[in-house]
Amino acid sequence: MELKNQTAIITGAGKGIGKAAAITLAKEGVHLGLVARSLSDLQSLQTELTGNYGIRVELAAVDISSRSDVDRELPALADRLGSADILINNAGIAMFGKLAEMDPEEWEQIIRTNLMGTYYVTRAVLPVMLNQSRGSIINIASTAGERGFATGSAYCASKHAVLGLTEALLQEVRKSNIRVTALTPSTVNTELAVNAGLPVGDEDRMMQPEDVAELILAALKLPQRVFIKTAGIWTTNPQ
Template identity: 55%
Template sequence: MAQALQGKIAFITGAARGIGKATAIALANEGVHIGLIARNEATLQTVAAELKELGVNTAYASANVANLAEVETAIASLTEQLGTADILINNAGIGNFASVLDMDPAEWKEIVDVNLFGTYNVTRTVLPQLIEKNGGDIINISSTAGLGGAATSSAYSASKFAVIGFTESLAQEVRRNNIRVTALTPSTVVTDLARDMNLIDETKAERLMQAEDMAELIVSQLKLNKRVYLKNATMITTNPF
């Protein structure tokens, strides 16, 4: 029997747009109460207002996930408003393309800080809540870039490879606490980030995976019975024909 999601509480990072926003809407439609985290407070307010129209409790907190102190403050605020989390979606991420020599070291570090340390910071902060409940789900958004490197993507690929390693290690640590940890590895998804990275050919955008498709996949994963454990759920899209 599939797990019921209604009444659960989910914290979602990178929730102001793209996969994060789409997942927030999809989970709200399942009756899940939503805590939103992103850098842009104005955009978070807009998303929160949309979710409230769906009849669920919603809260938001702005934070740079690469900053542990900001993360701790944000999670404390969401917890005070909504209660402790049952679900954590680590979706926040950034990226850019340049060769190792051409990318500024500060930019290389920022990509790793947000994508890897952001995942670590939020997980470390929320994890005690799940352990106390003896159950829950953590879903980390990696990428096919975390399965194989490519020229000019050293920072992004390194960070996404690391997210998979972090996921697999954490899963083994918390399985005894009835917490399921999954990494999803999509290829190109039509989002603002993908457009910022010049990954989208607009003439073929409708044939690519959409943020709503990822949201549907995430909801399906969360509904799986806890007896079903996937070490690493992989979603790879083919090039549009």
């Protein structure tokens, strides 16, 4: 499918997978709405993308765990772009600990960001797609949404829920020519993984943000008549 001159909104676009996705789509001529909690993470990327690829790049500082933030900023961002052909729900956080020992506020914060944030952003952008009878939503889930692991109760719960949201929404909107896909990468060599204390291992063998960005691009280029629910990618053993 031709992507040039389409528009894409990407959350968590300042770093990691979101930044890699922004660069990959910019190379395809996609105009971008970049979302992060801080504009400082986005402004240098905006300059780079507009200068190198001649696309329009709009920015929005949004805490996706805040419904009021999302409801105020996301429709306005789509309006500035003129449409919302693609939504990439990438923003997320990770903290780990045994269920009985983890601070309930940390547990809730993961759910508010990873699940509720995905819901809030999708809910804000979906009316644009329904109105134009086209669109593609890609949710960045995780292999943690397919199987649990010790110390990961909150993170696994949030990603399992994102997969359930993806499947349910797909059934709601597929007749409106809107595709909903979840990607389930294993550990990716990002700042989030490092800060969360995950064993990133040998960087030469570790999955990189650019690898996930290429899978995003492949999913978007499928003909619109093709609907996929999940696409998994796993790193080689980094140890």
